[in-house]
Amino acid sequence: GESVGLHLPTLSVQEGDNSIINCAYSNSASDYFIWYKQESGKGPQFIIDIRSNMDKRQGQRVTVLLNKTVKHLSLQIAATQPGDSAVYFCAENPNQGPGANSKLTFGKGITLSVRP
């Protein structure tokens, strides 16, 4: 797999390899994080989320890691498939107190391109 920060717009991986997409978030008050996948012509699709009381969460073929010390979030995709090709966004929700409205803020996004 290849690790790329969000300052690089495109990550190209070979089909079957693992992908790692990184995100640096800015708000230390954020306590809820989500990864979204957006395919061309569609809205963002929820992939996986994690709350700040966790370091790692696993889904089907995806894992999210959270490092609060350095404000870093990553998405790992196992055995990347052509259908994984899309733009990936991390999103954070600052904790504004009990009952406060969420205000999900998106990172810049990275394009994942899967080579057959």
Add this chain to the structure above:
Amino acid sequence: DTEVTQTPKHLVMGMTNKKSLKCEQHMGHRAMYWYKQKAKKPPELMFVYSYEKLSINESVPSRFSPECPNSSLLNLHLHALQPEDSALYLCASSQGVSNYGYTFGSGTRLTVV
């Protein structure tokens, strides 16, 4: 029903026109949102409705006017838009008002001419 439905999918309007974007969800979600997304950029929050009341307006120009007629519907009324307002307008909903994942619609691709 686990979807957020947006209509129309595409809209072309002149700068003097008045049009409306519609959004509907039947998941019982109590918070609904409008986002604007320019090409190759992340979605940017415009408005948040919580229990049918406007709770957040991210300093959006008054030529965009949101409306929430009931808990399932969200509209965005457009008037006197500028060409730079051309974008993908996304509606989303969430189960609660904080710390829940959002479900997004597919968006309305708006072109202002």
